[in-house]
Amino acid sequence: QVQLVESGGGSVQEGGSLRLACDASDYSRSRLCMGWFRRAPGKEREGVAIISGAGYTTNYTDSVKGRFTVSRDNVKKTVYLQMNSLKPEDTAMYYCAADSSWSRCNEWKFGYWGRGTQVTVSS
Secondary structure: OOOEEEEOOEEEEOOOOEEEEEEEOOHHHOOOEEEEEEEOOOOOOEEEEEEOOOOOOEEEOHHHOOOEEEEEEOOOOEEEEEEOOOOHHHOEEEEEEEEOOHHHHOOOOOOEEOOOEEEEEEO
16 A cells, blocks of 8 residues: 655645645655645546656646646655645645556546645635
8 A cells, every 4th residue: 555645735825835745655666656636625626737757757737837846756755746826726635646557647547545735825
């Protein structure tokens, strides 16, 4: 099992920044591809960003392109989501996800999930 623990959520004013982190305890045994998802109240879960095991390939949902950046530190076993120019519509619970298959990740399908961290953006 892969355990994922998110941190870094909080409350911020519109236009502010936050950096989320996801610690993956099973990182070293396989180059897991990782993703960030979010679920806003009353809405379905939405894929935000994905990153390949080596970190060379990333993908973003259109609404965050140019504002969010996903990265990873394979030594620290941590994946990050830098969120800049935050908007009220970014308010959601953010979840970290992982999978051993890049083809699955590239379809925004993941087998392992964290419990989430709340991000609230006020206007």
